[in-house]
Amino acid sequence: MSANLQTDSPSPASDRIKWLIAVALIVGGIAGFYYWSEESLLLRVIGLLVLVALAVLVAVQTESGRSAWYFVMDARTELRKVVWPNRKETVQTTMIILAMVTAVALILWGLDSFFAWSVKLLLGTGS
Template sequence: MSNTNVETVNRGSERLKLGLAVLVLAAGIVGYSILETQPGLVRVGVFVGALIVAALIVFFSDTGKRTIAFARDSYGEVRRVHWPSRKEATQMTGIVFLFVAVMAVLLWIIDKGLEWVIYGLLLGWK
């Protein structure tokens, strides 16, 4: 079992900020729908503006700060990964395709063998 802690939003102010962000986003969606007689640029502007305001609200919350810190840590980990060369990736892809083909043939043989035993020998249907 893992000993990692799961962090949830416990404080009322954090819940209020996240709830407000959801309401602002919902208001942007409703505004986009209500302004159907307006030009498309205005409608998209209302939605994008609401999206930016909601993102700023989340960004300044503790949850947003933790998410950004997690993203930075994840990016650092990805940069430290040893990525395979093109030749290694191609070889590994070929090995996987070969394995899949061999397994497909093997399963087909087993299927036909079981079909012959069950329908041919036991039931006598063929």
Template sequence: MGVEAENQTNSLDGLKWTVSFAILAAIVAGNIYFAEQISILWRAVAIVVGVGAALFVAGQTAKGQDALVFAKDSRTEVRKVVWPTRQETLQTTVIVIIATLIMSLILWGLDGIMVRVVAFLTGLEL
């Protein structure tokens, strides 16, 4: 892509972002302005359509295209994940609970010993 074409793309991207944010601002203003005149159902439909339009316009920018590619790649990677079975999850959970209990008992014991040592060294009674 040439420098001139890239500059034109950048200027159009700015315009597209401006249009996208203007649509979102119009949604907010319209929702506030028409709060009493139009039912919540029709306002919700207008919000969904407006946000969809704003996302469509934003998706036409260079960063929007990058975001779409990233989302597609992320979805592909999530499909590759091997999720644990229910049994593996339960076994791992039990191991973590047991390890936590053992460590808490060890720390409780060490704390008790250290309190007694400090009390002995300082001459303070418990």
């Protein structure tokens, strides 16, 4: 009866092997990028991107890779639900922030000047 309870989930050993392959692809891509430094930068970048894409495809075949992929897809879905401000709202908010920063800067400058004047007066060093 216990033979019927088998699941289709891969073993942790096969996941580790897949992660090692993915890391080896990335390390190999970086090493190749510098090994063939005399070649065109465009070709080296394309080669590196292809190996990174292969590494991602291998990594997604693991359990943790699949969960990370689902997380990224859910994040993309949530990002599409965000209501972004239009240009008018962005300009208005920026102006309010600049006005508040200027006001706080002037208040702090005034307080600093007052404290500096007070300390000079108390120490008798002011003219």
